[in-house]
Amino acid sequence: MTVAVEPARVFGSGIRRREDPRLLTGTARYTDDIVLPGLAHAAILRSPHAHALIMRIDTSRARTAPGVLGVFTAADTDGILTPIPCCWLLPGSKLKTTPYHPLAKDAVQYVGDPVAVVVAESPYQAQDALELIDVEYEPLPAVVDPQKAAQQGAPALHAEAPDNVAFHWTVTGGDVDAAFKCADVIVRERIVQQRLIPNAMETRGAVAQFVPATGELTLWNTTQNPHIVRFVMSLVTGIPEDRLRVIAPEVGGGFGSKIAQIPGDFITVFCSMKLGRPVKWTETRTENYQSTTHGRDHVQEVELAATRDGRVTGLRCTVWAGMGGYLSTAAPGIPTILHGLMLSGPYTIPAVKEDVYGVYTNTTPVEAYRGAGRPEATFMLERMMDRLADEIGLDPVDVRRRNIIPPFQNGHDVITGLKYDSGNYEGALAKVLEHVSYDALRAEQKAARDKGRYIGIGVSLYVEICGLGPSQVAGAVGFQGGLWESAIVRFHPSGKVNVFIGASPHGQGEETTFAQIVADELGVAVTDVKVVHGDTDATPMGWGTYGSRTTAVGGAALAIATRKIKDKAKLLASHLLEAAVEDIDYSSGRFFVRGVPDRHKTIQDIALMANVAWNMPEGMEAGLEATSFYDPPNFTYPFGAHVAVVEVDPETGHVTLKRYVAVDDCGPQINPVIVEGQVHGGVVQGIGQALWEEAVYDDTGQLLTGSLADYAIPRADMLPDIEVLSTVTPSPHHPLGVKGIGEAGTIASTCTVYNAVIDALEPFKVQSVRMPLTPERVWRAIREGAERGAGAPPLDTLGAP
Amino acid sequence: MKLPVTITINGRAYQREIEPRLLLVHFLRDMAGLTGTKIGCDTSQCGACTVLLDGVAMKSCTCLAAQADGASITTIEGLSADGQLAPIQEAFWAKHGLQCGFCTPGMVLATRALLETTPQPTPEQIRHALEGNMCRCTGYQNIVRSVQHAANMMGGRP
Structure with a gap:
């Protein structure tokens, strides 16, 4: 007897990445690796003050320094560059934009605000000449905390927004005031989502080549969205889009920090326009910390109303979201649309209300950072769930189960107006609890406490909104663009395939996963598919790689394009095989006459015949190529449940992360190895926020964490292995059922680790510690708890302070 | 001068x-x-x-x-000759030890130095040896696996 073996399906297989050989051999070319004949080098002079008037700039000494080709200030850009536009104009929020000049005009609004630029023959000469520019400033009082900046009497940044409030946005659902009036229990917390620096390992930079004779610009740019760069660059410089080519070469990570166009990009282009030579600008890391966008920076005041038996009846909060000195490209949408609409998470909450104040502060502009709004929403909710559990004496898992949305396959209406696509939150929760043997873990925790060891367990659920998104919704919420994606699939005569996509992956591996989609749909080898991206002259328009949308939206465009190819190929096969199209079957790259498998044409045969076009059916065009523009009917909503186990040393306040388990559901996985890698990286970034990372400004607006020596990103020896599991709940509206995985880990892990640490500190009655949970902060919280008494272990058992 | x-x-x-x-x-x-x-x-x-x-x-x-x-x-x-990847490069490829690739050249060379002195490192030794090489994409876990895999491929020989 023989056993039929299913041929291994390439969709779902953890094959090695196609992009890796060039990355592993040093032959990949990132922006700073681009060299052109006659290349000049730009260096930018940045404000040392957080808030000041520019009284005078003297560039005369710099102009005559060795190798200097030009020195420019805002006065030189007049009439050439317009201000940088904000592209997310929230309706109904009294949004107040202000002129955001690439080079500061009359005032500077943050440390790092560009003031002048030097272009020289070498980068060293440009850097030297910066020191010869004299700027006279009149310093003004600065404000860095978003809540303080919104208070009366705070220093005002912009005349357009004298109260520093850039917008006030609200979301409501149900009767939240009634919920609080009738509540058995109300818990409250003030949460600071500290400001973070994204730290893509490649800093930002650009190489601009403007050719005066033709008026054409080629721009190599470290970006997540070259087509948006072309659009915005054209608006600001006046160079028509048809003469403007943007290339995102190899891009060394983004995490949201390469979405916005920052002043340096425009300044580099301007220099090339002025000098008629190619110009390169590459941030130093310190410059990156000042000039590339930051993330988070919320002050949140949250209250949750519930019944005594743990049913949540209302959630009410006010958020002050720091925007920095100017509104960055997509900034207003992040603490609002991507945050406030996700308030109720995976739970049924009958009434919610949130007020969000976007506030100008004398800091680097804030933008998307991995998760972008959703980690901040998940944190609020999951923190309050633990507070409620503590208040009514229930296990945190039981409180969550009392409020969890039951499984659904095809749509669930949410109180904020969204419609989740599919979800099985209980399934993910059950899986993670079973994996960690939750009850046994609680018993171990108790036994350890009896021995004076402080183990903490954190459990969090999350659901996120991604796959952005229907363009109609984008327009309705003020996003100044569409959010569809595109793909072209092109068969060459030899049967090899090029795929051209509008999205722009930069480490996520879509050159591999997209080849897997094509291979699976059309029966070609993965190695016969090359995915082309990141060049606006080569690829169709697309809105970019962020918000876990490349596969969720671009992958759908690709799947549809391959199906168009299949439809055409079938018609051609029917013609060539002289059989009615209804009698043609398809299987694994072959078209054959039903019941006569020997009478067949492979997809490669068809590609050849379509390209030579010797024998086409009447009316059929030559070639085998299809284009698809896919605008999703809804967002996708990945979800999951995570557990963290920590141990806190009460003598030092040091937190050891002992175990981290993630169960994520992103729908069917095209490449589970890549999915796992995304979860690892995402989880670790979220852990970084909980335990180590913070952009610290002093009260005068100086960035104290101004280099990698001061800002603590996770290192290899600070982490345990992450245990990664999954469940699979397909999206009902996506052609492949997939949802997106890029941000999931970060969205869940910050609150999971935080809750675990607070759980470990339960004997000390600690309810909140400001993030990051550094040893000093934890140590102080333990001592304050012990001093309050309340049954905490006496101080003298904890070691001397 | x-x-x-x-x-x-x-x-x-x-x-x-x-x-x-x-x-x-x-x-x-x-x-x-x-x-x-x-x-x-x-x-x-x-x-x-x-x-x-x-x-x-x-x-x-x-x-x-x-x-x-x-x-x-x-x-x-x-590191590689005649278009052939060296074992460490092969191992990083096989174990998905890179995403954006920007830290990878430094990571691979730090690994090479580690395996010279410690041909069969434990995960703890690997994490310690690579703590001066930052990666923002992988969370390091697959880098540790890659180094272990490289050590195995090289059979404990530096």
């Missing part, structure tokens, strides 16, 4: 006149045209510029090119 130096990179001697302040990493990238070595910071934290100097892993942003006069440097470009 210009200084004449001769630095051997991946077996080939590069004779150049340099500014005394020129960093070794800039010599590699700008004067020898070997851009595989990356620059990720300005404080010698990130390790993206890690190369081997006379067989020892070092951050090439911490060293003046003048100090490397007469030395022998191995960069990422010198």
